[in-house]
Every structure is written in structure tokens, then in C-alpha cells.
Amino acid sequence: MSSLHLAILAPLVLSIFIPLFYRIFRHIHAGWFVLPIPIVLFVYFLTFLPETMRGRSLIEMINWIPSLGIKFTAKVDGLGLLFALLITGIGALVVLYSIYYLAKNKEKLNHFYVYLLLFMGAMLGVVLSDNLIVMYGFWELTSFSSFLLIGYWYERDKSRYGAQKSMLITVFGGLAMLGGIILLYIMTGTFSVTELISQANAIFNNALFDPALVCILLGAFTKSAQFPFYIWLPDAMEAPTPVSAYLHSATMVKAGIYLVARFTPVFGEHFLWFLLVTSVGILTLVWGSIFAVKQTDLKAILAFSTVSQLGLIMSLLGAGAAALHYEFLDENIYTVAVTAAIFHLVNHATFKGSLFMAAGIIDHETGTRDIRKLGGLMHFMPITFTTSIIGAFSMAGLPPFNGFLSKEMFFTAMVHVTEMDLFNLNTWGILFPVLAWIASIFTFVYSMILVFKTFTGKYQPDKLDKKPHEAPMGLLISPVILVSLVIIFGFFPNLLSDSLISPAMASILPSLLEAGEEFMVHISFWHGPNIELFMTLGVIILGIILFKTHAKWKKIYKAVPEKLALNRFYDFLIEGMQSVPYKVTNTYMNGSIRSYLVYIFTFFIVILAATLIGKNAFTFDTSNVSSIGVYEVALAILVVLASICILFAKSRMTSIILLGAVGYTVSLFYVLFRAPDLALTQLVIETISVALFLVCFYHLPKLRRFETRMRFRFTNALISVGVGVMVTLIALSAHSNKLFDSISQYYVENTYTEAAGKNMVNVILVDFRGFDTLFEITVLAIASLGIYSMIKLRLNRRKEE
């Protein structure tokens, strides 16, 4: 157990103490106890920075299930550290924000912070585990904690719906990913990502390679809300805003991005990888941006915007994977896509986090998030306005903020796609920059809507529940810090390039580096009047036009059906999954005990007949039979007659007496078959049974004085004859087929020496098979308890009382 493992598990372990503190220190907001955890972890992970900057990585290992090759291997490399810093850094800010956002007295804070810490630990586990099975476990834990956090206000229908939806979709993807991991294991025999990368070339032509690739991508696409799985993210906005800012924009939804980045060295050279990641990414980017423009709820705009931005990062990673086709580093222009992806990942966390927090503040202070009701808030909330406008301008890709830089690099990467001489990209590759450009226009438009519809325009006090005023300082600290980062990274992007971006690139594209080499990343503002600059200018001009004329376009936006076809399909699927099996089950589970018995007996007959015929199991051998005496024939006739007479008995009394007759005859059989203990037991039990029968039915109310004889039913007769025949055949086969020697000789030899008894049956019961007898007594005890409670239980009378 190294300090690294402790760091990963710390949030999980410490979450246990939160409810305790919550109970003891009622008057202190539980968030204050949580806040130190991410801060300490953030500082702890910062200490790894010098190592990863030198291109090294730290690996600590605990054996977990060595026989299956499952080890808890924690690995800190450039990529993992980048995510760990994001998780703990944003985590600290979100916890701070939540302290002021969630009221101390109204909310179940003990639940909230346990879920949040659960998520933090799980997410750290995902990005720092080298073993894929361990990673998968943490991965599902993130889905699970996300479910709990979305459903935090569980008394709301929408929360429960959103929680279930996100759970079903992300767990579906998680299971697909598990399938992919197992396929990779079958091919390579290892769960370690590091070892997988070293074997990547060997499995490239394996038949399982493509299925594994698709399965892994399913996991990534569902988690990162890519088309068509993005539908869970807008519904996840039912979670409290700190959660939306943390899980559903900055960290958890980026787990899919992480997965794609992590597996790029394994799959990256494959055409299918490039095709799926890049095109799904770019499609999500366009789709999300268009839907974002239509929304009227601030958080819904941000949700679709997140979907769209995740698509952007995804497409960049796909395009960057193409760099692996060129085995050189110098002048490999395609690596810029990976640089842009990582840079934008960080930028997105900063500006989207601040925007979510601003949306939360607006919701908190005005009581609504509907942009149709909002407007003119600039004068009431100047600080919130400032943070929002900086965040939104960064998202729109305007200088001098960090979003501008990564957007420019995104354009560069997309333009480079057209220049690749792979996969015929020089013909259809032109689609990528065009789609990227269109999506950027819409991104610009919704960013403007977000700020200007809220903060400028007409102030509508009559539509607001509360009188708006600036938020308290505590709520503003976190967004202000994030916005400062937006500006700092905008002016000094190279703060990140050597410390975080270059080491992370080394993890994504390791094969391009010779030993001791590292990626030289330099991000600059001014590249001269190139095509990207003109694309940005076009975005700004067209974007402003579209925004100014937004009202006129509303009809066209609405032409896309209001209720999404995809959502309808999901609802249909869920509804169908419940109602169809319910109907199917109801067709045969009809509540009649007779039907159930018919199923059981029919199954019994069919499966035994099939086995006897199919395995050719029936044998008949008369060579080893014992003699038949007169007594035995007489007893056999007696049993058969008595049992058949029961079928025709009219009254209860007759059938009970006939059952007794069968029982006593059976005990006589035991006498003849040299089983004295059985005969004695049977006699006693039979006597008690008959007495019990008579007592029970003597006391019964006389419903009908004369019972009708059983009516003959053909199906019943057929089934019972079938059962009888099958049992006879089995009895004959069992007699004729002695596969093993009897073990009775063991008892003959050992009964006296081992247990000092002479009656073998007794010794077996109390000694050799003592547990059987113990459980037999247990059954009797349970039966008697049941009988006792049935006699005591008076349902009707209790109702009357």
C-alpha cells in the first residue's frame, strides 16, 4: 500500500466519516469537513509534476487477485496526472461553491458529500489505474455515484428519470467496455494498459481486434455523451448545480475522452478508430451546438454545449490518432490535434465550470433559469455578469481568452485532416473543417444567448420569484478563480504546454518519441493571416448576424422536432422492456396452482424422456433380481388397489383411510425388505398422520356434506400416466445399471470401529451423516413454527378490530 494508493482511496475511505461529523457538528456546514480532502490531494498530485515533466511515470502495485492477473496497479503518467489535477482542483472549487449553494438546514448534506467523495475517489481510480479490470470497477463506481447525485432530490420525478436514464446508458456502455477489455485479454493475456501498448502491433490483424475496438469506444461514447448516446446528459441537469459543474461538465463526462486518449496507442493506427472517433465527435459537435441554440433553460444550454464541446475534443483525438501513421516527430503536423485536444480539455473545464456556477448563482438569486424570464441582470449582479461574459467569450472562441487559442488549434487540426494522404481523406476530408466551422458559428450564437439574454435587455421583475441581487462572496469565489484561469491561460498558454500538455501527449502518442525526446509544444496568439484566422473572423461575423436575427430563425430551429426522436426511442425501449416481459409472464403465470404443477410435471416428463432417449440411457437387465415371495405380491396388490381407490373415493374420510392403508402397507414392505428401523418409524408416523388428518378434517366446517367424485380430465390423466411411466423406466434403469460399486461395505466395516454402534442405520444418521439429521430437525422446527404462526394468525379478526 503506497501513498499513491492511499491518495486514490482516501476520498472513498474518508466519506465514511462525513455522516458522523454531520451528526456531531450540526451547526457547521458539512462541506467544510470535505473541503480539505481535494485540496490536500491536489497539492499531493502537484508534487508528481516534476517527474512527469521529465517524461517519467510512477508505478505502484498491490497484488489483488494474482491468479487472474488482476493487480491494483496505480500509475501516474502525463495523462493520468492531468486528469487527477482536474478532478481534485475542480473538486475543491466545487465543494467550496456547494457550501454556499446548498443550505445547511434544508438539505441532506450527509448524503450529498458522501456521494461526492465516492465520485472523487472513483474518478481518481479510473484515471490512475493501469489494470483494466480495476479501472472498470472504478468506472462503474463513477456511473453509480453519478446516479446517486442526479437523483439527489429524489422526491422529484424528473430527478429519478434523469438518474435512471444516465445509469442505464452509461452502464450499458460500461458493460460493452468490459467486453472489450476481455477481448483484449483474450488476444494479449494481460489486463495492463502498459503491456497492451507494447503488444499493440502484434494484435493489429487479430480477428477480435475490431470488436474490441468497437466495444471500448461504446464505453467511451456513452460516458462522454457522444451522439446518439448524449440524451442522458441534458436530463442529468436535474442534479444540483455544483454536481452539474463537477461531474457533468468538468470530470466524469471526460472519462470517455480519457479512455479514447488512453487507448490511442493501442487502436490509433486503425482506420476504424480514426473514422469512428473523428466522425462521431464532429457529428456530436454540430448536433449539440444546434440543439443548444434552441434551449431556453440556462442549464439546458450548458448541457448541450457540453455535449458539443465533448464532441470537439473527441474529434480532435481521432484526428490526432492519424499522426501515428507517420513514424517521425519533426514536422509531424498532425500532432497539433492532440495538443489542441488536451489544451481544450483544460480550457473547457475552466470556462464551462465557471458558466455552470454562474447559472447556479442566477438560479439561486432569481429563482429561475429560464432565459425568457431573465434579462437586464447586469446591474444587479455585476460580478456574476463579468465571470459569465468571460466564460462565454472563451467558449465562443474570442480572443484574448484560452478558448480562442484552442479553437484556433482545432481549426488548424481540422484543416490538416484534408491534407492527409490516408484513407482517401484528400477527397472527403473537406467535410471536417466545414462541419467544424458550422458548429463554431452555432457555438458563438449560443454563447451570446447565454450572456446577453440573461444580463442585458429588459429587466422583467414581475416574472421573477425573488428580487435579484448579487450573490454572497462565498458563491463567487469559485467562478472567479476559474475565470482568472481562463484569462491566465489565455495570455500565458505556455504555462501549460511544458507542464501538462507535453507529458500528456507523450502518453497518448508514445510511439512517436525516441528515448529522451519530448513533444515541443508552443502555443502562440498570432500565426499571421492564415486560413484559421479567416475561419474565426467568419464565425464572428456570421455568428453576430445569426444572434441579432435570432428571433427570426426560431421557427427554423423549431422545425427540428421538439420531442427528440432519440429520446422517444429511449422511452419506448424502457417502456417496452417493462411491459412486454410483464405481458409474456402473465400469459403463463396465471395464479393457478394447477397450471404451475402442470408445467413442472410436463417439464419433468419431457426432460427425462429426452435424456433417456437422447443418451440411450434406458437399460433393462433381469439377471440380478431377487426372488418374489407370496407376501410381497399380496402387499403390492394391496398398495396398488388402495392408491387407485383413492382416485374414486367420494368422501374425505375414505381417501384418508385409504392413504393410511397405503402407508401401513409400505411399512410392511420395509419389514420384508430387512429395514426394521424404517418399518418402526413408518408405523409411528403413519399413525400420527392419519390421526392428524382426521382431527383436522373433523374440525373443518362442513361446506358440502357430499363431495362429488373427481371428474375425469384427460390432460391430467395423460400427465399422470406420463409421470408414472417415466418413474417406472427410471426405477428399472436404476436397477439394471450399476455404474459404481455400492459403498455399503464401508459402513459394514467401520460402523463399530469408528462409531462403536451396531445398528448401521442409526450410526449413519447420528454419526456419519449427522448434519443431515441436524437439518432434518431444522426442517421440523421451521414447519412447527409455521404451524404455530398459522394457528395464531387471524387476518380477518385483525381487520375487524
Next chain:
Amino acid sequence: MEILMAFVIGILFMTATYLMLSKSLLRIIVGTGLLSHGAHLLILTMGGLKRGAAPILGGNAENYTDPLPQALILTAIVISFGVTAFFLVLAYRTYQELGTDNVEEMRGTEKDD
């Protein structure tokens, strides 16, 4: 003898099944009683019948019958008694509460609750 017993057991199972498929609670219980008799005899027959003296040491017998099936049956007899007693009280109480012994009138699923 084993062949004869195989047929006796078959008939016991047949009548038991027919009774269990009927509507009356009492007949179902009688059916389970017959079924357990059949099962006990089946176990005994499988081990072979009359292959020696009763399984009690000290008689200086050359062979003993197989004691293991007998031990199993002894357990089974007691358990089937417990189950029958439970069934009987269940039927008795059902009569009292519902006023019927026809299982077709007792049918219902969770949906009906």
C-alpha cells in the same frame, strides 16, 4: 422383485400426480403423501432388495442390506411428515379464512392485490 416394485412405484407416482392436479386441497395433500411413499420405495429399490440380513451388526451374517438408502429414507419420512403436517394446518386455516377448499377459487397474482 425389483421389477415388480418398479411398477408399483410407477402406479403410486401416477395416482399421486393425478390427485395433485385436482382442485380440492385435501386431494392435493393426499397426493403429496402418496408421492413421498413412492419416492421412499424408489430409493430403497435402487439400492437392491433383500441382499442380506438387516443392517445390524452382531448377527454374524455374511451379507447385510445396504444401510445408506435406509438412512436416507428415514430422514425423508420424518421430513415428509413435517411437510404434511404443515400442509394440513395450512389447508385447515385456509378453509377457515376463505371458506373454500377449491384451489381454483384461490388463484391470484400480485397484480390483484
